[in-house]
Amino acid sequence: MNVTVEDIAERAGVSLSTVSRVLNDRGPVAESTAQRVRTAMADLGYSRSTLLRSTEHPLAAVCVPARPEHWQLDVLSRVDSALQQRGVLTATPAIGADLSEVMAVVDAGAALVITPMLTPLEMDIPVVRFAGASHTDDRLPHPNELVAARIDLTGALSLAFDHLSAIGHRRIGLICNDSGVLADQLQARFLAEHPMARFNDELDDWIAPVPKSVSGGADAALRLKDLTCTAVIVQSGLQLYGVFQGIRQRGLAVPRDLSAVGLGDSLTVRFTRPPATVLGFDAEVMAEALTAGARTVLGLPGDGLPAVPPTVRPMLVARRSTTAVLR
Template structure:
């Protein structure tokens, strides 16, 4: 059975952060505590020789999804820049299904992983990430942030609030048959589906909501497939998770000689400069990228016990804001 940092911490009766300090050779740890950790390492059979040697600087993995959204890349870049400015080394990786690149960085001495995703990561160092605002941890809360298992939630993203904004906007325009285009896999896609079913404005009036969800590949062609399917299911408006899918939705309408928003209103998730230059400019649920970046950096400071502002005892909640442009209009009677 693979031994984790949590096992060592439990055996030594210290925190995971203290174990991480001993392994990395950095930070202040009492001699007696250090000796207790080393005895626990031997007792539970935990070895990682590269971390037992002092390193010139702390290494942090900055992980993005394999097919990241623009906002996730923006946050990753911001986190890497901030951490480097504070004297840390960063290793940018993509979070593959087997986490091979992440594990390679950990084997090379990475002390933590930080990622603008909702995905739980099974690795042997602390993970700083996001969670959906409706998901609350039942585990005891430490001095800073919310800890879920071996992971630290630096901020909550209010998907429910974002979908509510989109529903309110589209409902005010007369739309009732509102569909969802989401990725075919991933924690964010699953949570969007759950909130879509729970928050849809006509959830008590129709049994067709499942037909109005298109879980498709996170791609341009996936967007074309989804738009075609949902338009045939009589949807008059769509909420779209991925930018690539959104571009495909627009293309599908052109292929059918239909027009956005006359024949189909579209709301995207996450803003970028390209969203303002689609034809027509896309209405989107924008996110606070600088705020989310700051929250993740504060999480890394807390986990690694670094100077500066750490995680709050109650992590901030970020709610998307609706940026109404020209891809939404009144439903046709």
């Protein structure tokens, strides 16, 4: 029978993170506790792959969310490169409906988990992640979690409203995912800050929660167009492509018949027809924040996490998918 780190932790009466620190010779562990772990390993006949035996090259799980946005892939690609240049071994498991892929890397001896997600993972080894910009937007971090930066994703709505209002739009809709913490936050912010909040009791009708897909975006765009919305703010890149597709299929055009603002920039949305107005984030700053968290956990040279995590705010990139409302 294969012996796992869970077996060792149970035998030694310690947490998985303690076993990981002993295996990787990383982080503080009392000598008496470390000896209990080593004794449990010997009793259970546990041995590690020779590829993982060296502690000079720690293993990190650089985790991409299921169905990620482009900005998340961009950030993680930069983190992965930065860690490898420091001699850190990296694996890139996906965080799906369960954590099976991540736990497989933990079982292989990962010293930490790094992810651009904003919600807790509740792992037994250190997790470096992002959080919402407002403390009220963020769940309490798990004890093993380090918040590398606060990302003002929901604050992007304020910029979108300001931009669209300045060019005459009042009937502004929201296309968001049909589940998820960020979708819930976007909907709450939409209802609170909408330019028509004081004059329209039916703003809920201008929110279209749909699957994170091109077809979902297309259906939502046509539904909001039928409700006489003149502009939409779109959470997902896939949904944004769907907005363009759905409007074209009806023989209409963006932005003449419906202006669109996307959340998150990428090379592809810069070359849609027309190029999409977006709320972008500085991927380099975000990647450095996660990398600094990894340096803190692994004790690597260079700047570690500051006492107060930085807040990364969106930047409006105005392109030709938004224009003044037609009177």
